[in-house]
Amino acid sequence: MCVAQTKLDQLGAAVPKHQRFMYLPDGKILKAATLGFREVASDFIWLQVIQVTGERQVSQAAGQWIARALDVVTTLDPKFVKAYEIGGIALCTVVAMPEESNRLLEKGMLHNPQAWTLPFLLGINHYFEFVDDEKAAEFMAKAARLPGAPPNVPRIAARLLVSARAPQQAVELLANVYEETTDENVRLLLEQRLKETIVERDLQILEQAIGRYQTEYARRPSRLEELVRPGLLPSLPVEPFGGRYLYDAVSGKVRSSEVEERKQPRRWARSHLQSPK
Numbered sequence: 001m002c003v004a005q006t007k008l009d010q011l012g013a014a015v016p017k018h019q020r021f022m023y024l025p026d027g028k029i030l031k032a033a034t035l036g037f038r039e040v041a042s043d044f045i046w047l048q049v050i051q052v053t054g055e056r057q058v059s060q061a062a063g064q065w066i067a068r069a070l071d072v073v074t075t076l077d078p079k080f081v082k083a084y085e086i087g088g089i090a091l092c093t094v095v096a097m098p099e100e101s102n103r104l105l106e107k108g109m110l111h112n113p114q115a116w117t118l119p120f121l122l123g124i125n126h127y128f129e130f131v132d133d134e135k136a137a138e139f140m141a142k143a144a145r146l147p148g149a150p151p152n153v154p155r156i157a158a159r160l161l162v163s164a165r166a167p168q169q170a171v172e173l174l175a176n177v178y179e180e181t182t183d184e185n186v187r188l189l190l191e192q193r194l195k196e197t198i199v200e201r202d203l204q205i206l207e208q209a210i211g212r213y214q215t216e217y218a219r220r221p222s223r224l225e226e227l228v229r230p231g232l233l234p235s236l237p238v239e240p241f242g243g244r245y246l247y248d249a250v251s252g253k254v255r256s257s258e259v260e261e262r263k264q265p266r267r268w269a270r271s272h273l274q275s276p277k
Contacts, residue, residue, distance in 0.1 A: 042076035045069055046083055050185075053090045063095030070104055074111075081115050082183065084108030088121045089189040098129035116146035120153065124177065127160065128170065128193075137161045150180045167201035195240040199256045202237035206245060206254045209233050214252075222249050 049069045052062055070087040074080055084104055091101035102125055108118045123139035126132045140157035143149050156173060174194040181187050206224065209232045213221050216230070224247045227233045239245055243258035 039077050042073050042080060042083075045076070046073050046080070049073065049083075049087070053094045058094050060095075063091075063097055066095060067091060067097055067100040067104075071107075074104065074107060078107075078111035081108065081112050081117070082185075084112070084115075085117050085121065085183070086185050086189070088118075088125070089186060089193075092125060092129060093189050093193050098125055101125055101129075114146055116143045116149040116153070119143040119146070120149070120177075123157075123160075124173075127173065128197075133160045152176055152180070167197065167204055170197050171201055196259060198240045199259050202239070202245065203254050203256070205233070205237060206247075207252075210252055210254070220249055220252050221247075223247060224254070 049066055052058065052066055052069075055062070058066070066087075070083060070091070073083050073087075077083070084107070088101045088105040088108070091097045091104065102122060105118050105122045105125070108115065109122070112118060119139040120143035123136040123143065125136075126139060127136035137157050137160035140153060140160060144153040144157055156176065159169075171194065174190060174197055178187060178190045178194055181190060206227070209227045210220060212232050213227060213230070221227055224236055224245065228235060237245065239256055239258060241256070241258035243256055245254055246257055247254050
C-alpha cells in the first residue's frame with residue numbers, strides 16, 4: 001500500500017496541492033508505473049471512491065472524479081467485479097451520469113463475461129434512465145443465460161418485452177433486484193433508488209386521485225385527507241423516506257418533503273441515443 005501511494009504522490013507532485021485530490025493519471029500510465037502493485041493501487045483508489053460517494057452531497061466535479069477513478073480502478077484491476085457493480089449503480093444514484101455508468105458496465109462485461117450482474121445492471125439503466133424497454137430486455141436476457149443468475153431474471157426480461165411501462169412495475173422490478181442482492185453496499189444504493197421510485201409512484205397515484213376528485217366535485221380537495229373520504233383512495237400512501245407528501249390546493253401539485261426533484265426517467269435520452277453520433 002505504501003509503495004502504491006508513493007507512486008501516486010510522485011505522479012501528482014506537479015499538480016497544485018488543492019487539486020491533488022481530483023488528479024488521477026491515465027489508468028494505462030498508472031498500470032505501468034505501479035508494476036507489481038496494480039491491485040494494491042486499485043484498492044487504494046477504490047477506498048477513495050467509497051469515501052467520496054459516501055459524502056452527503058457530491059458536487060459535479062466530484063462526480064466527474066468518481067467516473068474517472070472508477071475507470072482507473074478497473075483498468076488496474078479489470079477483474080474487480082464489485083467495482084463495476086457498485087460504481088455502475090453509484091453513477092446513476094449518487095450522481096446523474098447514466099452514460100458513464102453504461103460505459104463502466106460495458107467495460108466490466110468485456111473483462112468479466114460470466115458475471116451476470118453486469119448485463120443485469122445495464123438492463124436496469126436502460127429501463128430507468130433511458131426508457132428503452134427493448135434494450136433493457138436484451139441485457140436482462142443476457143444476464144439470464146449466465147451462471148448464477150436468479151430464476152426470476154428470465155421472467156423480468158420477458159415481461160419487459162411485452163409489458164407497458166408503469167411506476168408500479170418499476171417498483172416491483174427494483175424490489176426484486178433488492179431482494180436478490182446480498183452485497184450490503186449495493187443494497188444501500190438500490191434501497192435509495194427503490195424509495196425514489198416509490199415516491200414517484202405515490203405522487204402519480206395522488207395526482208390521479210386529485211383529478212378524479214376534481215371531476216366529481218368540480219373543485220380540488222382542500223387537503224389530501226379528503227381523497228380518502230369519498231373512496232378515491234383506501235388510504236394515503238406513506239412517504240418512504242420518513243417524510244410527508246405535501247399538497248398545494250391552489251396549484252394542485254403534490255410533492256415529497258424529502259425529495260427535492262422528482263425521480264423520473266430521462267425521456268430525452270431515447271432520441272439522444274438514436275441520433276447519429
